[in-house]
Amino acid sequence: MSQSRNDLQDRRFGATFRTDSWWTEVLPVIIVFGGFGIYATWRAFQGVSYEFGPYLSPFYSPLIDAEHHWLPAWLSPALLILGAPLGFRTTCYYYRKAYYRAFFLSPPSCAVTGVGAGKYSGERKFPFILQNLHRYFLYLAILFIIILAYDAVKAFFFADGFGVGVGSLVMTVNVVLLSCYTFSCHSLRHIIGGKLDCFSCEVAGGARHKAWKGVSILNERHMLFAWASLVSVGLTDLYIKLLCEGTITDLRLF
Amino acid sequence: MAEATLRVYRGDKDGGGHVDYKVPVAPGMVVLDALHYIQGHQAPDLAVRWNCKAAKCGSCSGEVNGRPKLMCKTRMDDLPLDQPITVNPLKTFPIIKDLVTDVSLNYRINKKIPAFTPRENTDWRMQQDDIDRVQEFRKCIECFLCQNVCHVLRDHQKTEEFGGPRFFVRVAGLDMHPLDSVSRTELLKDELGIGFCNITKCCTEVCPEDIHITDNAIIPLKERVVDDYYDPIMWVIRKLTGKK
Numbered sequence: 001m002s003q004s005r006n007d008l009q010d011r012r013f014g015a016t017f018r019t020d021s022w023w024t025e026v027l028p029v030i031i032v033f034g035g036f037g038i039y040a041t042w043r044a045f046q047g048v049s050y051e052f053g054p055y056l057s058p059f060y061s062p063l064i065d066a067e068h069h070w071l072p073a074w075l076s077p078a079l080l081i082l083g084a085p086l087g088f089r090t091t092c093y094y095y096r097k098a099y100y101r102a103f104f105l106s107p108p109s110c111a112v113t114g115v116g117a118g119k120y121s122g123e124r125k126f127p128f129i130l131q132n133l134h135r136y137f138l139y140l141a142i143l144f145i146i147i148l149a150y151d152a153v154k155a156f157f158f159a160d161g162f163g164v165g166v167g168s169l170v171m172t173v174n175v176v177l178l179s180c181y182t183f184s185c186h187s188l189r190h191i192i193g194g195k196l197d198c199f200s201c202e203v204a205g206g207a208r209h210k211a212w213k214g215v216s217i218l219n220e221r222h223m224l225f226a227w228a229s230l231v232s233v234g235l236t237d238l239y240i241k242l243l244c245e246g247t248i249t250d251l252r253l254f
Numbered sequence: 255m256a257e258a259t260l261r262v263y264r265g266d267k268d269g270g271g272h273v274d275y276k277v278p279v280a281p282g283m284v285v286l287d288a289l290h291y292i293q294g295h296q297a298p299d300l301a302v303r304w305n306c307k308a309a310k311c312g313s314c315s316g317e318v319n320g321r322p323k324l325m326c327k328t329r330m331d332d333l334p335l336d337q338p339i340t341v342n343p344l345k346t347f348p349i350i351k352d353l354v355t356d357v358s359l360n361y362r363i364n365k366k367i368p369a370f371t372p373r374e375n376t377d378w379r380m381q382q383d384d385i386d387r388v389q390e391f392r393k394c395i396e397c398f399l400c401q402n403v404c405h406v407l408r409d410h411q412k413t414e415e416f417g418g419p420r421f422f423v424r425v426a427g428l429d430m431h432p433l434d435s436v437s438r439t440e441l442l443k444d445e446l447g448i449g450f451c452n453i454t455k456c457c458t459e460v461c462p463e464d465i466h467i468t469d470n471a472i473i474p475l476k477e478r479v480v481d482d483y484y485d486p487i488m489w490v491i492r493k494l495t496g497k498k
C-alpha cells in the first residue's frame with residue numbers, strides 16, 4: 001500500500017496516524033466539566049435551597065444579603081461571589097490544559113491536528129492573555145478557603161449544641177479537598193519559593209525551600225485534587241439542596 | 255515465529271509513500287531492530303538515524319502508529335501485531351530521506367539562548383537543595399520528540415516565533431541555576447514566545463526521559479514572565495523600590 005506524501009503533512013483538523021481511540025481521553029472532561037458547569041449555573045441562579053440548619057452550600061458562601069434587603073429579589077446571592085471560584089478554576093493551569101484540549105480542540109489529543117491552523121495565538125492575545133492573572137484568583141481562593149473552613153466548623157453546631165451529622169462530615173471533606181486543590185496551585189508553588197534561583201542565598205531561604213517542597217508534593221497531584229474538589233463541591237451543594245427539599249434526611253451520628 | 259508488517263514511509267522532500275515489509279518478531283525486539291532487519295534483508299537503502307540503541311543519544315525519534323517515540327525504546331510486543339505498524343518520520347521537521355528529518359531548526363533556536371553566565375567573583379560551592387531542580391533538566395537527550403509533538407510547531411508552524419519545549423527546559427535549567435546571573439524572561443516572552451504554549455502537556459507525555467517539562471519548566475517560567483511583565487502589584491513594587 002502506498003500513500004501520497006501529502007498525507008504525512010496533512011494539517012487539517014483531526015489528521016493523525018494514531019490508531020488508538022484518542023478521542024476517549026477528552027470525553028470524561030467534556031462530561032464532568034460540562035455537567036458541573038450546567039449544574040452550578042442552574043443552582044447559582046436558583047437562589048433557594050442552600051441553607052439547612054448549620055449547613056450552608058459552598059455555592060452560596062459567604063452568604064451575602066440572603067434576606068434581599070438591598071439585593072434585588074431576582075438576583076441570587078450566589079451570583080455575587082461566583083466570579084472568584086469560577087475565575088480561579090478557569091485560569092488554573094490544569095483546567096486550561098483540560099479545556100483547551102476538550103472544548104477548544106487545540107489540540108484534541110497529542111499528535112492529532114487541532115482546529116484553527118493559521119489563526120493560533122495561544123495565550124498571547126486577549127482574552128487568553130488574562131490567564132496570566134491566575135495568581136490574583138489564588139489570593140481570592142485562599143480567602144474562600146478560610147470562609148469555607150469556618151462554615152465547616154459551624155456545621156458541627158446545631159440548634160441543640162455540638163453534634164456530628166453526615167452533612168458536617170460532607171462539608172469537612174469538601175473543605176479539605178478544596179484546600180488540597182488550592183494549596184497545590186502552580187502559582188502558589190512559584191510565589192512560595194519557586195521564584196527563587198538560590199534558596200540558600202535568601203533570608204528564610206530554608207523555610208521557603210521546605211514550603212516549596214511541600215507545595216511541590218501536593219502539586220504533583222493537582223489534577224486529582226482539581227477533579228475531586230470539583231465533584232465534592234457539587235455533591236455538597238446537592239446534599240444540602242436535597243435536605244432543604246425534604247428528599248433526604250440528615251443522619252445525626254451523635 | 256510471529257510476523258509483523260511494518261508500513262514504513264519511504265521518500266524524500268519531493269514526495270514518497272508507505273511501503274509494507276514483513277518482519278519476523280524475535281523476543282525483546284524493538285521497532286529499530288525491525289527496521290535494521292528490513293535494511294539487512296529487503297531494503298538496504300532505507301534511511302534511519304540511530305546511534306546508541308539504548309535510549310540515550312536521542313537520534314532514533316520517529317512516529318510509530320502515529321505516536322512520537324524513540325524507536326529503540328518501542329518494543330514490538332507492546333504494539334498490536336495483527337495490523338500493520340506505521341513508521342513515519344517526525345512530522346514537524348523537513349524530511350531528508352525516509353525516516354531521517356532535518357532537525358537543524360532546533361540548533362538555530364538554541365543559539366538564541368544566552369549561555370550560563372556566572373556572577374563576578376562567584377563562589378563555586380553549591381548546595382544540593384539549590385540544584386535539585388536543575389538536575390532534572392540536565393537529563394534531556396535532545397531527541398526533539400517534544401518539539402515534534404508540540405502543536406505550536408507541528409500544526410501552527412510557529413518556527414520563527416516559538417522556542418518550543420526542549421528550549422524551555424534549557425532556559426529553566428539556566429534561569430533556575432543558583433550561580434547564573436542572567437534573566438531570560440524577556441527572551442522567553444518575546445523571542446521564544448512562551449505565550450504560544452497553552453500548557454496542553456503533549457511534550458511531557460512524549461518525553462522519554464520523563465522530564466516534567468510542563469509542570470517543572472514551562473509553568474514556572476510562565477510565572478517568572480508574569481512577575482516581570484503582567485503582575486500589576488509586582489510592577490508597582492518595582493517602581494517603588496527601583497529594583498529591576
Ligand code: SF4
Pocket residue numbers: 400403404405406418419450451452453454455456457458468472
Ligand atoms: S505544553 Fe506547551 S510546549 Fe508542551 S507541547 Fe503543549 S503547547 Fe507545546
Ligand code: SF4
Pocket residue numbers: 312393394395396397398399400401419420423457460461462463464465467
Ligand atoms: S525534553 Fe525530553 S522530549 Fe524534549 S528533547 Fe529533551 S529528552 Fe527529548
Ligand code: FES
Pocket residue numbers: 088091092093094095134138181182184185186187188222
Ligand atoms: S494552577 Fe490550578 S489552581 Fe492554580
Ligand code: FES
Pocket residue numbers: 303304305306307308309310311312313314315324325326327
Ligand atoms: S538509538 Fe540512541 S536513542 Fe535510540
